[in-house]
Amino acid sequence: MRRPTLLFLAACVATAAFPQKMDDGMHRYSLDFTLSAVNFVDTIPIVAEGDQIYIPVTINGRQHLFNLDTGSSQGVVYQGGTVAYGLPVGKVNSRDANGRIDTIPAVRFPTFQLGRLTVSGYTGSLLSRPPGRYPYDAIIGFDLFNKGLQGKIDLRRKQLILTDRKDFFAAEPGFVMKYKLKRWVPYVKTNPFLKYKEETLFDTGSQELYAMNKGAFDRERFKDVRVANMIEDVEEGQSAIGNYGAERSGQVIYMQFPELPWGDFRFLNVHAHTIQGDTRIGAQLLNYGTLVVDPKQKELKFQPYPAEEGMAMPLQVEADNKLADIAYIPTQDGRAMVGLVRRGTPAHDNGFRQGDIILRINDDAIASFDDFKSYPFVKGRRYVFTLLSARGFKKEIAVDNWGIR
Numbered sequence: 001m002r003r004p005t006l007l008f009l010a011a012c013v014a015t016a017a018f019p020q021k022m023d024d025g026m027h028r029y030s031l032d033f034t035l036s037a038v039n040f041v042d043t044i045p046i047v048a049e050g051d052q053i054y055i056p057v058t059i060n061g062r063q064h065l066f067n068l069d070t071g072s073s074q075g076v077v078y079q080g081g082t083v084a085y086g087l088p089v090g091k092v093n094s095r096d097a098n099g100r101i102d103t104i105p106a107v108r109f110p111t112f113q114l115g116r117l118t119v120s121g122y123t124g125s126l127l128s129r130p131p132g133r134y135p136y137d138a139i140i141g142f143d144l145f146n147k148g149l150q151g152k153i154d155l156r157r158k159q160l161i162l163t164d165r166k167d168f169f170a171a172e173p174g175f176v177m178k179y180k181l182k183r184w185v186p187y188v189k190t191n192p193f194l195k196y197k198e199e200t201l202f203d204t205g206s207q208e209l210y211a212m213n214k215g216a217f218d219r220e221r222f223k224d225v226r227v228a229n230m231i232e233d234v235e236e237g238q239s240a241i242g243n244y245g246a247e248r249s250g251q252v253i254y255m256q257f258p259e260l261p262w263g264d265f266r267f268l269n270v271h272a273h274t275i276q277g278d279t280r281i282g283a284q285l286l287n288y289g290t291l292v293v294d295p296k297q298k299e300l301k302f303q304p305y306p307a308e309e310g311m312a313m314p315l316q317v318e319a320d321n322k323l324a325d326i327a328y329i330p331t332q333d334g335r336a337m338v339g340l341v342r343r344g345t346p347a348h349d350n351g352f353r354q355g356d357i358i359l360r361i362n363d364d365a366i367a368s369f370d371d372f373k374s375y376p377f378v379k380g381r382r383y384v385f386t387l388l389s390a391r392g393f394k395k396e397i398a399v400d401n402w403g404i405r
Contacts, residue, residue: 048286051283210281230256335366
């Protein structure tokens, strides 16, 4: 059994920042943070890990990692975290990856260095962190680009190029998708099957290549009998984790789309699943090429990596985005639970079922979702899980060759 991954976790928070205080105690979206340079080009090293992008920033001489999340309109900082935020400047309405909305405080970030830039007065949402352990300390949102900066994300070179120079990337080749801002984050039109087009969030806070809103898929699936041939599996469960907890339990449909166009470029044989939040293209897109964000033209330019250095830019690529067989979520009381498991997979054959709560791994008690996420699994070793089923009985499951299918 290969190590189950947490591919369904999403950092995405489509929030709104409001630095101008109103009589109702709320604040309205604004880009009043300041940058220390004009007419600049800066190349910033980035960390790519687990299909996420992290930008090193410096605060008072200490380095932090900020998650670059284009699905969040503004920054996010966490209560009790390592980033010392200022006093609340009002409240904001925050919408998480599963579409749940809450009213939360907005705070000022401390001044931080991003490459050669000094960023002052940056505003973000203040959240309680979901269960789990994370490599990043805060989120920087799409307001970085809405401010007027162009950016080029290149995972192969592990760098982010930022500039305020107009048309700096205009002469570079690539495949362009126009975007529109909705809740201050970028949405493009995708064509996942046949002639259907879907409004899709470009969300680097999400780890998938493509995930489709369940309601949208249900509305379209019966309009053409050919769509049924794209369905690989149907399960019951929950997988996506937002800032206000896991999505509701429900039907999850697994699909394989013959192609997913990005302008004139084609991703072939794309594996996808349904979610309860917005349809989204996630950070796995960046495994296949660089991406230029141009806020002046409201364009996303994809530049696919050639098969070999010096070769021409390809017109299509075979997607290798296999989905996880099993997903884990935190329960309301913070325990680790199997949220979703696909039938016919090693995890299901071993006896894992939706609703199983993890009590122990070998002789180690698993008291929380944090304990499970940080457990030191070693590839190839044997582990015995003690589980409490949804019906209330205990069972033990031995997993041989952990991390190996």
